[in-house]
Amino acid sequence: MHSKLCSEEYQYYKAHLSLDSFGLQGQLKLKEARVLVVGVGGLGSPCSLYLSSAGIGHLGLIDFDVVERSNLQRQIIHSNIEVGYPKVISAKKRITEMNPHIDLKIYDEKLSIDNIERIFSEYDFIVDGSDNFETKYLLGDACYFLKKVLVTASVSQFEGQITTFYPEEDRPCYRCLFPHPPDIKMKNCAEQGAYSITPALLGTLQANEILKSILNIGKTLDSKLVLLNPLTQFYKVIDLIKDPDCPLCGPKPTITKLSKVRVEEQMCHYLDRIEPEELQIWKTSEKEFLLLDVREPFELEIAHIGGVNIPLQELDKKLPDINSYKNKDIVVYCHHGARSETACKILMDHQFLKVKNLSGGIDKWSQDIDSQIRRY
Numbered sequence: 001m002h003s004k005l006c007s008e009e010y011q012y013y014k015a016h017l018s019l020d021s022f023g024l025q026g027q028l029k030l031k032e033a034r035v036l037v038v039g040v041g042g043l044g045s046p047c048s049l050y051l052s053s054a055g056i057g058h059l060g061l062i063d064f065d066v067v068e069r070s071n072l073q074r075q076i077i078h079s080n081i082e083v084g085y086p087k088v089i090s091a092k093k094r095i096t097e098m099n100p101h102i103d104l105k106i107y108d109e110k111l112s113i114d115n116i117e118r119i120f121s122e123y124d125f126i127v128d129g130s131d132n133f134e135t136k137y138l139l140g141d142a143c144y145f146l147k148k149v150l151v152t153a154s155v156s157q158f159e160g161q162i163t164t165f166y167p168e169e170d171r172p173c174y175r176c177l178f179p180h181p182p183d184i185k186m187k188n189c190a191e192q193g194a195y196s197i198t199p200a201l202l203g204t205l206q207a208n209e210i211l212k213s214i215l216n217i218g219k220t221l222d223s224k225l226v227l228l229n230p231l232t233q234f235y236k237v238i239d240l241i242k243d244p245d246c247p248l249c250g251p252k253p254t255i256t257k258l259s260k261v262r263v264e265e266q267m268c269h270y271l272d273r274i275e276p277e278e279l280q281i282w283k284t285s286e287k288e289f290l291l292l293d294v295r296e297p298f299e300l301e302i303a304h305i306g307g308v309n310i311p312l313q314e315l316d317k318k319l320p321d322i323n324s325y326k327n328k329d330i331v332v333y334c335h336h337g338a339r340s341e342t343a344c345k346i347l348m349d350h351q352f353l354k355v356k357n358l359s360g361g362i363d364k365w366s367q368d369i370d371s372q373i374r375r376y
């Protein structure tokens with residue numbers, strides 16, 4: 001370990017050095033740490049800024065994209081004059097100006113099965129700032145096999161989630177939470193819209209997770225998933241448990257080595273929707289259909305509009321329970337319509353033929369149909 005900081009570093013980190021849980025030893029631990037940030041976008045921007053200002057000694061950034069003007073609203077590490085330049089170049093310029101005391105390595109390439117072991121070999125902590133399933137599953141699997149700490153987060157419009165996975169046998173892994181990638185193309189931020197504050201919060205929380213993990217202080221999100229929505233001030237911590245049937249870390253794994261994660265990039269089914277007004281007509285008529293709520297049980301306690309509750313994560317296992325609806329109408333709903341879209345795809349992949357997604361979820365129902373339904 002470095003035995004000391006230079007005089008400029010003492011000045012730079014003075015506020016940290018005065019903290020009980022940091023001190024000189026803590027700051028030196030940060031200086032020794034090796035952290036890789038995957039993706040320098042909405043999450044990676046605040047995360048890498050705070051990691052570098054905190055004094056992470058060895059920081060890697062990987063991204064193969066270039067800066068676009070439409071990124072700047074939330075990808076705050078980049079600026080107008082860098083539009084068209086590789087994101088890692090732009091990020092390096094900003095970080096170096098801010099804190100020249102760190103060893104910063106950039107990778108202007110796409111993380112893949114071919115380069116991940118080489119790149120990961122230089123780091124102990126991985127930040128997932130990616131925005132696609134292919135990378136998220138690749139990171140989840142690689143961190144499990146290569147024994148890295150993974151701080152993963154994702155954002156969808158106003159909502160987001162974050163958790164930290166530790167590569168220990170008794171801890172859940174990414175696939176305990178999400179066993180397989182959904183068979184759908186994830187819309188990008190420009191298509192679905194992106195509220196800038198959500199990645200700002202989550203990226204900063206990711207840096208927080210890394211600092212606590214390195215310093216071994218406070219409480220990390222070990223086996224905890226945080227869901228948040230800054231628009232509604234919704235904040236929920238969910239306990240994660242190890243899945244005994246996990247395809248990666250379970251006793252009978254089906255994934256035994258790092259391999260390419262196959263995510264269907266093409267929408268191969270037409271996804272049908274139903275508006276709240278039409279569902280209301282269905283509900284008040286004699287029509288036979290299954291109303292399927294794929295939210296978590298705690299959300300059911302907040303508000304519901306009836307139907308059968310099967311949380312999205314359990315849907316695969318519980319499909320036999322609803323087998324009698326293979327040829328009947330099914331309307332799926334969640335909070336805003338994103339999880340139910342994934343559920344619809346799962347159902348369609350299992351030959352459920354008449355599946356519809358409730359547009360806007362229970363939230364839109366509350367706004368359009370029944371204001372007594374509590375919004376959250």
Ligand SMILES: [Zn+2]
Pocket residue numbers: 172173174175176177242243246247248249250
């Ligand atoms: Zn697992």
